[in-house]
Amino acid sequence: VRCQHYPPLRALQASAVLRRASDEHKKEPFTSSSQQHFESPPAGHQPEQEPQGPRPSYTGQGGQESEDYESEEQLQHRILTAALEFVPEHGWTAEAIAEGAKTLGLSVAAAGMFHSDGSELILHFVSGCNAKLSKLLEKEQKLVQLGEAEKKPIDEFLRHAVEARLRMLIPYIEKWPQALSVLLLPRNIPSSLNLLTSMIDDIWHYAGDQSTDFNWYTRRAVLTGIYNTTELVMMQDSSPDFEDTWRFLENRVADAMTMSSTASQVQSTGEAVVQGLMGAAVTVSN
């Protein structure tokens, strides 16, 4: 029986490592994504576990000024971020986390806070990439709104978004297949699926998708398919700067566009045929 505990009130002055919130001079680039856009999601998507804000201040012994201390979760995020730099060498493992902890001045034993298969590290990285993508798309949207940039047609937009997101994998591409297999472990599937769907939602949001009807599902399914297959192609692509992958992506997006126009063509043809038949029936009856 495992038991987790988040104590409500403790003399954190005794804490040796948890920093005061005021010490954080740089905003974390990889804080869990707080920009999640959802329009009437059909299945209740819960936002991924976010770091708690600094806990309420405590008065210390001897009447010291109370300070806000970072929470254990924030420390864990710092360790994981530091660990990313060691992934190319050690893989997505507890060893990388241990090295990361070392750079923060902590004992290597701090890696024991995480699972030994590196799941948390991978999830942390994925959510960080998604946050980066959101920021990028938001920035570009602002430029379009200010009239400083052209609004891209939808197929180009999708290609650009997926390529930007996949390029974030490049520094870790050697060990990424390992990461994918860990993300598929039953234990991790809820989180990894959640991250994937929220990323796809994000892309569609910035692409200008306002639909709340049946098309919502098909659009997400299609884009998810495009993203996953392109990612797999990228794993075994050895062409310079992954040009084969981008060409594959271009083809898949083009397919998707044709498919949707074909679908609407089929629909209007169908309507035309029905009308023709009705007309014929009326003529015949007269």
Place this chain on the structure above:
Amino acid sequence: VYQVFESVAKKYDVMNDSMTLGIHRVWKDILMHKMNPSPGTLLLDVAGGTGDIAFRFINYVSSVRERQLQRKLKHRQNLSWQEIFESYQKDKFNSLGDSRVVVCDINREMLKVGKQKAQHLGYSEGLSWVLGNAEELPFDNDKFDVYTIAFGIRNVTRIDLALQEAYRVLKPGGRFLCLEFSHVSNPLLSRLYDLYSFQVIPVLGEVIAGDWKSYQYLVESIRRFPPQEELKAMIEDAGFFKVDYENLNFGIVAIHSGFKL
């Protein structure tokens, strides 16, 4: 307490095996697996007299180190022979990767038995044996990566002092691990366990070690020891974070873990 262990030292291992039917080995293996130490870890094993945890630590770390070295060699495919030779030589003499374990015990006899075992089993490097009291450790602050106490904390008179000392000697980010008998919540199992403890164990004590009283003391001390949640609260009071416990065998034994953050 000292006298109990003086008489018990020589037969300690044998008694452990017979009392727990050899399962204690599994418990200690699980503890090591949970610790998952990387090479370069400095371990303090308190009340670790006969060295069980220490030897497991060394085995674990050397196998991790071996794998590390193999991986490094694979990456060196493109170096010249000279460079490979030099780096291989350097690593070969570092089979533990700078990991070390200090075994601390209050009882000289237990340490003696431990040293003899080490010699007998062929453990030479990375081991230190220190005489010391868990309530007042003879070490500086912020020294160790991991502190373990396996089946020792229930023999400490002031558990809170021992926990405070553990906190003191650990580095920031260091981990506290405690393996100890604990409370069985399942009522049926609890009755069977009680039966076994009070009827069988002292008898075994008499037969194998010629000492009924010590083993009766043992069983009683297990019953008096605080249950999982209470121990967890005590560990938190000492200043540890992310404290949790894992029950083994339905609560017969529990591993408590905390971090100095």
